[in-house]
Amino acid sequence: MGKTDWKAEAKALKKKVAKLKAQAKAAPEAAVTPAKMVSPLAPEAFPALPVIGGVEFAAAEAGVRYRNRKDVMLIRLAPGTTMAGVFTRSSTRAACVLDCQAKIGKPSEAGAAIIVNSGNSNAFTGAVGVEAVTAVTGGVAEALGLPSDRVFSSSTGVIGEPLPHDRITAKIPDLVAGLAEDAIEMAARAMMTTDTFPKGASAVVQGDGGEIRIAGIAKGSGMIAPDMATMLVYIFTDAKIAQPLLQKMLSRQVEATFNAITVDSDTSTSDALLLAATGTSPAAELNGRTKPGREFEAALARVMLDLAQQVVRDGEGATKFVEVRVTGAATVEDAHKVAMAIANSPLVKTAIAGEDPNWGRIVMAVGKSGAAADRDRLSIRFGDILVAANGWRSPDYREEDGAAYMKRSELVIAVDLGLGAGTRTVWTCDLTHRYIDINADYRS
Amino acid sequence: MGKTDWKAEAKALKKKVAKLKAQAKAAPEAAVTPAKMVSPLAPEAFPALPVIGGVEFAAAEAGVRYRNRKDVMLIRLAPGTTMAGVFTRSSTRAACVLDCQAKIGKPSEAGAAIIVNSGNSNAFTGAVGVEAVTAVTGGVAEALGLPSDRVFSSSTGVIGEPLPHDRITAKIPDLVAGLAEDAIEMAARAMMTTDTFPKGASAVVQGDGGEIRIAGIAKGSGMIAPDMATMLVYIFTDAKIAQPLLQKMLSRQVEATFNAITVDSDTSTSDALLLAATGTSPAAELNGRTKPGREFEAALARVMLDLAQQVVRDGEGATKFVEVRVTGAATVEDAHKVAMAIANSPLVKTAIAGEDPNWGRIVMAVGKSGAAADRDRLSIRFGDILVAANGWRSPDYREEDGAAYMKRSELVIAVDLGLGAGTRTVWTCDLTHRYIDINADYRS
Structure with a gap:
């Protein structure tokens, strides 16, 4: 027998290495990192959303849990805005959800605000959870000169950890100073958790005397996953519309839109959808029985369905x-x-x-x-x-x-x-x- | 520069190959084959089950779908046996389940038989599904000299394919010839599909005038998975007991045992549990109000719970x-x-x-x-x-x-x-x- 042909063996082994590497690449798990790979079902880009008169946005890095990214956002709504909302039916719902539910139906001409943080859901946090909501909404109310029952809040992230609300209130001055009508995409990004893309949708309908605009944003990687993927949705319109009618339309349309999606059957402790109508459109006040009213409700349903479907398209691990x-x-x-x-x-x-x-x-x-x-x-x-x-x-x-x-x-x-x-x-x-x-x- | 040191390079490459192979092995997916790796939660061995007087078992290779393994089993029950059963509540249940439900409550002194195949569930097969059940139960009835309404059948496997019932009826003579009192483990194995181990449990209680034995077998890798992991359970006892009391005890105990397990929330079209009491024990007939009756029911519940827990331990992919x-x-x-x-x-x-x-x-x-x-x-x-x-x-x-x-x-x-x-x-x-x-x- 001759000596080992090391050159031939090395070449054979090189081939083996290449083959094993190719196999590793082909293996579905090896190729996947759980981090921010954008969903294969994502839309090509965040859509161009119309500015809604009377709605301004700002976002900041408060460091609630994440580092080097915006994790808190503020929305200011002009005086005269009417608010409607629907919320999780979970019996263990978070303090901010209970707070929103208590405030939502009250009539007010004072305007309103919404403040949202990601990274911590402030759910199952007992009395300190209620204190955190009071501190955050109170801070915003003071800074914006609003009654505190016109400030709505949401929190999304880990359950059962006290919310470091000082980090949020410390950023309120910056947030107020940064408010701008065209910053809706930044607000959509600030509330992302396991989401792989920000979600937005809009519609325009013809009212009596002018057009009525609707624009909405959502976060969620399912209806699911309480410590990471709560679904939050904010929709804005410049329609003039009375609060009871706005709430009625919203409640009527939620069954076939947000209540008709599921990623994994797990319902969050913190799901919330707020709908704000600023009344800044030149169009006449909407009425449920006339054509503009019906067309508005249909357009609202389309925006809701679009956002709901985007949540499914960002379902955790989704490929279909x-x-x-x-x-x-x-x-x-x-x-x-x-x-x-x-x-x-x-x-x-x-x-x-x-x-x-x-x-x-x-x-x-x-x-x-x-x-x-x-x-x-x-x-x-x-x-x-x-x-x-x-x-x-x-x-x-x-x-x-x-x-x-x-x-x-x-x-x-x-x-x-x-x-x-x-x-x-x-x-x-x-x-x-x-x-x-x-x-x-x-x-x- | 000198010439390439092929020997050193080959050695380095060998190390690389070894490392890549180790990585592939460590990757959870690469190491797992969906085939018959026994569940890490499996018991050490199939338990020694007591012979129940009046119950005989046989199994054969009918080639319904699987090759080179037993896939059909027959159980003969002595004259005087009383039968009780509980079944899936699915609205799309299989023909054999509907057939069992129609037969189970009828009194008879004629004895009984159970025939079970794996590989094809005969579910969602329309009129030909009913014909298949008639052919198989009729063939067994004729071979054993039983009325056909005393022959119960189950099928587990793929949905929606016609059951090749000729392959089963062709094996009836071999099955009848092979009937033996001590072949319960073989019967348990013949009905396995994605199961990774056969499941058995037993109990003995003291009756008036002698001991009463219970032995049961089950298949299932969850309550779940209609085209592959239907749960089938057969329990035998030599107790003397009237059919209504037997059914009452079974129905009472099913809630806290088989209805208290879940692998993935999916309910089969074919779940069936049959309980047969041959009355061959020397002990006096059981009565629900006396100590032996209560002890029998408690022992039955233990056997049911043991089998139910074994199904969970064989849950698809289970590690906990x-x-x-x-x-x-x-x-x-x-x-x-x-x-x-x-x-x-x-x-x-x-x-x-x-x-x-x-x-x-x-x-x-x-x-x-x-x-x-x-x-x-x-x-x-x-x-x-x-x-x-x-x-x-x-x-x-x-x-x-x-x-x-x-x-x-x-x-x-x-x-x-x-x-x-x-x-x-x-x-x-x-x-x-x-x-x-x-x-x-x-x-x-």
């Missing part, structure tokens, strides 16, 4: 955006139950992540939903592809068609129950390894 | 066995809601997988459960460690104690709501990368 359309249910409530059973099923969501057209799991989810269903009247479609009907797989369905469809990044799963007129559409995302990475390791 | 104890709820129903909200929360389950003592997520789960709860009366313990009380983190709680506790493979999360006397304990496992591997790729 999924619309679940349920029709033919006995009631709307049943349609909602079935749609949410599908959208929240870990087995449906992992199948979608694996691009497996596993329609049997949709049958399962319908079955467990608790809604009235008849196996033999059920039909299931992936997009336009009829997968199952009359209690069995469709004779024309070919597995390869389903498999090809599942490779898309935007999917529609349509289920018809064949029983009645109840319908509901909800939006969700898939369940991937990254969801586990993000949530197993968040606090460490 | 978690007991969630809820006390102080306004009602038992509320205690169940809170316990299940915690046990099913993806955020709680991923935190446990990451060994993060993230008690804020438990507060969130209590809040979203829909049960009556008062934030300021809530207390949370990890094992004996008081984590939170009176609406805030306990002043004595140290994060490092919680972190050390979470490293255990068996965890107790105790929540007291401080409102009433309602209690419920449920069992679950963590949510890991392997769950996604198993369920994203199952059918491919």
Whole structure:
């Protein structure tokens, strides 16, 4: 036997190294860092939002938890603004949510303000949590010359840690000095936590005597994840509209928008949506029974749905955006139950992540939903592809068609129950390894 | 410069290869194959189960879907056997479940049989599904000389594919010829799908005039996963007991045992539990009001709980066995809601997988459960460690104690709501990368 050919061995080993490196790169986990990789479902850029007369924004670095980024934002609303809101129904909701709920319905001509911090949710913090809310809202009220019951606050971040409210109140003078009408994107960024992109949407409708503008921002990586991904939404309009009508429109539209999205079925302690109408539009006051009123409500619903869908597109670890359309249910409530059973099923969501057209799991989810269903009247479609009907797989369905469809990044799963007129559409995302990475390791 | 030292370079490259291989091994995904790695929570071995007089088992390779393993099993029960059962409440349940439900309550002295296949669940298969059940149960009835309404069947595996029932009926002669009293473990293995170990449990109680034996087997990798992990349970006893009393005891004990476990909140289309009492024990007939009757029911409950907990220990991807104890709820129903909200929360389950003592997520789960709860009366313990009380983190709680506790493979999360006397304990496992591997790729 001759001597070892070290040159040949080195070359072979070099190839091996290259191959192993390529494998490591191809492995889904190795390539992913839980940090700020922008969601593959994100819009191309933050949209251009119209300025809403009477609304100003500012943001600052208070160092509540994060370093080297803005983590507190202030919004000033002109005198005459009416406020409406909807909030989490959690029985363990945070002090700032309880405070907002107590203040929201009160009539006032004084104007208003909203102050929001990220990094700490001030939830489950007992009496010191209430003190923190009083300190922050009181500080803003004093600086802006507002009654304190016109200052609304939100906090998003870790649960159960005392909120270092001094760091926030110390920044109030800077925030007040920085207020500007065109700083809405900066405000959207300051409230991000695990979000990978800031979320904004707008609409313009024709009122009597002038146009009415709507602009909104949201944060959230799901409706979910109390110590990191609370959903916060702020929508502004220059419409002239009475508070009861504004609240009625908001409450009516929330079911088919923000209550129709889910990332992982976990409901935050701190979800809040505030809607402010400044009345600075030249258009006449809105009325629920006239065309401008109806068009305003429809435009508001579109802005709400757009923001809600952006939250799903930023769902933790999401790679697929999924619309679940349920029709033919006995009631709307049943349609909602079935749609949410599908959208929240870990087995449906992992199948979608694996691009497996596993329609049997949709049958399962319908079955467990608790809604009235008849196996033999059920039909299931992936997009336009009829997968199952009359209690069995469709004779024309070919597995390869389903498999090809599942490779898309935007999917529609349509289920018809064949029983009645109840319908509901909800939006969700898939369940991937990254969801586990993000949530197993968040606090460490 | 000298020539390249190929020997040194080869040695360096060898080190690099070794390092890259070690990295690949350390990466959680690279090291895991979705195949039959036995759960780290599995018991050491299948337990020694007592022979139950009047019960015989056989198994065979029918090739329904799997190759080179037994996938069909037959159980013969002696004349005089009484049968009780509980089944999935899914509205899309499989043909064999509907068939069992129609047969279970009928009195008969003729004996009975149970035939079970793995690999295909015969669910959502329309009229041909019903034909398959008729063919299989009819074939067994004819071979064993039983009325066909005394033959019960279960199928577990993929949904929506026609069951190749000829492959099963072709094996009936072999199965009948192979029936033996001591083959219970073989039967337990034949019905496994994604299970990583066969599950068995037993108890012996003293009756009037002799001992009464109970032995049971189960399959399931959760209550979950309709196309792969249906839960099937068969329990046998030689007790003399009337059918109505047997059914009453079974129904009473199912809430705190099989209805108190969850792997991922997805309910199967095919879950079935059959309990057969052959009456071959020398002990006198049981009565619900006497000591032997009460002791029998307690022993039955222990066997049911043992099997239920083994299903959780084999939960897909499980690395932690978690007991969630809820006390102080306004009602038992509320205690169940809170316990299940915690046990099913993806955020709680991923935190446990990451060994993060993230008690804020438990507060969130209590809040979203829909049960009556008062934030300021809530207390949370990890094992004996008081984590939170009176609406805030306990002043004595140290994060490092919680972190050390979470490293255990068996965890107790105790929540007291401080409102009433309602209690419920449920069992679950963590949510890991392997769950996604198993369920994203199952059918491919």
